[in-house]
Amino acid sequence: MNNVLLLTDKLITGGAEMYFCKLENHLKDENMTFYSAAATGELYNQIHNKHQFIPLSLKNHFANLKTLSKEVYQKEIDVIHANSLRMLLYSIAIKKITRRKIKLVYTKHNVTILEKRMPLLFKKVLNQNVDQIIAVSNFEKENLLQFGVRKELIRTIYNGVDVEHFSFQQLQPKETFNVGILARLSKEKNHELFIKIANELKDVPNVMFYIAGDGPEREIVEKMIKDLKLHHKVKLLGIASNPYEFICNMDLLLLTSLREVFPMVVLEAMATGTPIVSVDVGGIKEAVVDHETGVLISHHSEKEFAEKIRILHDDKSLRQRLGSKARQKVEKSFSLTNMIHSTLETYH
Numbered sequence: 001m002n003n004v005l006l007l008t009d010k011l012i013t014g015g016a017e018m019y020f021c022k023l024e025n026h027l028k029d030e031n032m033t034f035y036s037a038a039a040t041g042e043l044y045n046q047i048h049n050k051h052q053f054i055p056l057s058l059k060n061h062f063a064n065l066k067t068l069s070k071e072v073y074q075k076e077i078d079v080i081h082a083n084s085l086r087m088l089l090y091s092i093a094i095k096k097i098t099r100r101k102i103k104l105v106y107t108k109h110n111v112t113i114l115e116k117r118m119p120l121l122f123k124k125v126l127n128q129n130v131d132q133i134i135a136v137s138n139f140e141k142e143n144l145l146q147f148g149v150r151k152e153l154i155r156t157i158y159n160g161v162d163v164e165h166f167s168f169q170q171l172q173p174k175e176t177f178n179v180g181i182l183a184r185l186s187k188e189k190n191h192e193l194f195i196k197i198a199n200e201l202k203d204v205p206n207v208m209f210y211i212a213g214d215g216p217e218r219e220i221v222e223k224m225i226k227d228l229k230l231h232h233k234v235k236l237l238g239i240a241s242n243p244y245e246f247i248c249n250m251d252l253l254l255l256t257s258l259r260e261v262f263p264m265v266v267l268e269a270m271a272t273g274t275p276i277v278s279v280d281v282g283g284i285k286e287a288v289v290d291h292e293t294g295v296l297i298s299h300h301s302e303k304e305f306a307e308k309i310r311i312l313h314d315d316k317s318l319r320q321r322l323g324s325k326a327r328q329k330v331e332k333s334f335s336l337t338n339m340i341h342s343t344l345e346t347y348h
Contacts, residue, residue: 137283160339273323
């Protein structure tokens, strides 16, 4: 019997946190018992096995290490799966404190401060402490190899979509042509570009733009909408309590990020058949094949985005074809079933 502990920082709305919740909800193996730990947040309601959930502090790292070390020792944890670099550092410390023989698994979701500022230390931490690194795209796997991380440690396991929950929707006629973005309001998500795209299309009467999400850049986003006089064109909706419903209400979903590894929202849009128009960053092109399963933009250009939106606005058959092909690709390569099965293999 193996005992597995899943770790993430806090249960706020975000790609890594949603991944954590999917693992907590769906990991099942007759030879394994699963526990989870994180600081609480709005995603806590999505935790299914609350009797095996360990709440952590948002800021008191010493208290967290003390709590987790005690739990790891008492529950005889064999595998710790860290979903952030901070949680990986926690795991390394816990392993030393408890002196248990623990397998450390690390899923790398984001670009970390350590790899940007101290790449040699980043490489050393991974090579000397981690037993298995899950890269969520081949793009990220190549990045890790370039840092000098040992090849045998890295395995690509794509993010997975629950294709039953994110079911395919036929295009429905709407009063307006809705263009959306579903992302935390943070600098790297580049909502500034999204608003500039809306400004390029401000004279197209039936095109509307919707922003779902919240975060530290909210005031900046609100000010930009006000300064450009786009209140009639761009609507801020706040946190999307039902991402599936939001995506299905859009005719197009945009991704404008400055950097990404492999965002879950792209796969969710593809699963529903909502065409995705994305800047070509990170591992996105492993899912979005230009003019086959979506549309890729070569650089952060509001004019190029606006041109593609106009084309898709006028060509319903193209939107239908992109949506249908995208759904097929998700079912084949990016299902939640594939993700769960491959993750369980890393624990054995």
